[in-house]
Amino acid sequence: MILDDLPAWIAPAATMIAAIMTAANLGARVTGWSFVVFTLGSVCWSWVGIASGQTNLLASNGLLTIVNLVGIWRWLGRQRAYEDGGKSAADASRRSAHPTLFAGTQVDGMEVRDCEGNGVGQAVEALISCKDGLLSYIVVRSGGIGGMGEDLRAVPRAHVTFSCDHVTLRWDSTWFASLGTLQDGRWPVIPDVPAPAESDGS
CATH class of the missing domain: 1.10.287 (Helix Hairpins)
Known part of the structure; x- marks a missing residue:
């Protein structure tokens, strides 16, 4: 049956x-x-x-x-x-007069845009300093399909601003592309970041 x-x-x-x-x-x-x-x-x-x-x-x-x-x-x-x-x-x-918040767990998957509003990737992790509890840097993934062939880059806190639903770089996609890619399982304590060109950002 x-x-x-x-x-x-x-x-x-x-x-x-x-x-x-x-x-x-x-x-x-x-x-x-x-x-x-x-x-x-x-x-x-x-x-x-x-x-x-x-x-x-x-x-x-x-x-x-x-x-x-x-x-x-x-x-x-x-x-x-x-x-x-x-x-x-x-x-x-x-809706309040207090600083706008976003949940730390929302960092994973947040869209990352350059200073011109172009999408460059997604945030996958945020590294926090144990000493002062401040955000040190975020890791951004770009390229690849379904996690295959993607590149990971570390962007220091000083080079990003946060919105409720996305992260914005202070510089353009060329600067982002110039960042060295991270090796699997070997992320830095302090990212090595090149100085932005004078024409970058605003």
């Missing part, structure tokens, strides 16, 4: 969809819902295990169901609350 075969179709489809949602890394809510879909998949795989007498399939997906429920609690519960808290503070700061 079709209904008897339905879990066998839902299980792989749900697993693939959930994997894509998780890999996309689109925020706590999307990741949380991916674990909901993962749970649907693991429950269906367990059903298939029962129906086919595959106890190993039932046991492994029974455990995965528990893991997925923990994922739901973490991403739709705790992480979602953190994300919403940071967003609410940032939104409130835009």
Whole structure:
């Protein structure tokens, strides 16, 4: 019967969809819902295990169901609350007389533009000084496809300004391109930054 075969179709489809949602890394809510879909998949795989007498399939997906429920609690519960808290503070700061805020976790994925408004890449990390708690530099990725062949560059705090949804370089894309690329796993304590040309920036 079709209904008897339905879990066998839902299980792989749900697993693939959930994997894509998780890999996309689109925020706590999307990741949380991916674990909901993962749970649907693991429950269906367990059903298939029962129906086919595959106890190993039932046991492994029974455990995965528990893991997925923990994922739901973490991403739709705790992480979602953190994300919403940071967003609410940032939104409130835009309407107040206080300095505008943005959540530190939002640095990852922020668009980076040059002084002329042209996009040059995305921020992937912010390095903070332990001594004074001040931002030392950000790491910007550019080029490549899906993380393959991309270049990473370190831009000191003095050379950027922050907005609520993007980072702006004080100089143009030529200056950015002149920055040395970082080696995997070997980021500097203090970035080596060339002096901007007099015609750069404003």
